[in-house]
Amino acid sequence: DVQLLESGGGLVQPGGSLRLSCAASGFTFSSYPMSWVRQAPGKGLEWVSAITSSGGSTYYADSVKGRFTISRDNSKNTLSLQMDSLRAEDTAIYYCAKEKQPPYFDYWGQGTLVTVSS
Amino acid sequence: EIVLTQSPGTLSLSPGERATLSCRASQSVSNNYLAWYQQKPGQAPRLLIYGASSRATGIPDRFSGSGSGTDFTLTISRLEPEDFAVYYCHQYGSAPHAFGQGTKVEVK
Numbered sequence: 001d002v003q004l005l006e007s008g009g010g011l012v013q014p015g016g017s018l019r020l021s022c023a024a025s026g027f028t029f030s031s032y033p034m035s036w037v038r039q040a041p042g043k044g045l046e047w048v049s050a051i052t053s054s055g056g057s058t059y060y061a062d063s064v065k066g067r068f069t070i071s072r073d074n075s076k077n078t079l080s081l082q083m084d085s086l087r088a089e090d091t092a093i094y095y096c097a098k099e100k101q102p103p104y105f106d107y108w109g110q111g112t113l114v115t116v117s118s
Numbered sequence: 119e120i121v122l123t124q125s126p127g128t129l130s131l132s133p134g135e136r137a138t139l140s141c142r143a144s145q146s147v148s149n150n151y152l153a154w155y156q157q158k159p160g161q162a163p164r165l166l167i168y169g170a171s172s173r174a175t176g177i178p179d180r181f182s183g184s185g186s187g188t189d190f191t192l193t194i195s196r197l198e199p200e201d202f203a204v205y206y207c208h209q210y211g212s213a214p215h216a217f218g219q220g221t222k223v224e225v226k
Contacts, residue, residue: 095163
């Protein structure tokens with residue numbers, strides 16, 4: 001069975017940094033693009049970032065461009081999101097999602113909560 | 119950038135009734151690359167429909183998707199108790215990905 005397990009969320013002050021991880025299992029991780037999608041409390045879904053299967057290309061929403069960095073380690077079946085210069089509006093549950101081509105999301109992790117507050 | 123508008127915001131129905139959810143795009147969705155997800159409280163979204171009308175693995179046939187261009191519909195033919203949830207549409211035909219704001223299907 002496909003499993004995606006996020007970790008690394010927590011409380012951070014505005015301007016701070018946090019690194020999220022997503023451990024993948026149950027599929028050939030290196031064959032699939034991956035994404036991060038977030039959901040602010042009580043709100044809808046917002047795509048954040050994507051990375052190709054090899055890690056050679058990355059994509060970002062305008063709201064996080066220049067502040068967030070997505071990466072992957074195919075030898076460890078792990079997806080990461082480095083979040084810098086965090087703002088209150090980045091407060092959300094962050095989900096990692098496996099992509100199916102064309103890029104819809106066929107599996108999602110349970111999410112990790114990031115709270116940006118002083 | 120495509121904007122998706124879902125209607126209604128909330129749908130109040132009884133078990134056994136038919137639910138019809140709408141998703142309208144601000145411009146044509148390329149190749150009808152439109153998906154639908156179900157989300158229950160405290161859970162991650164679950165893929166129901168992709169390519170506007172193809173059911174994902176394990177999804178019951180009471181869920182169906184239709185539409186093309188800018189107008190798409192998710193239909194639940196007969197609501198089961200476990201179907202009361204929030205539903206999101208998602209276009210993936212052009213960058214960036216976009217989600218609708220969601221339709222909540224609640225018990226009347």
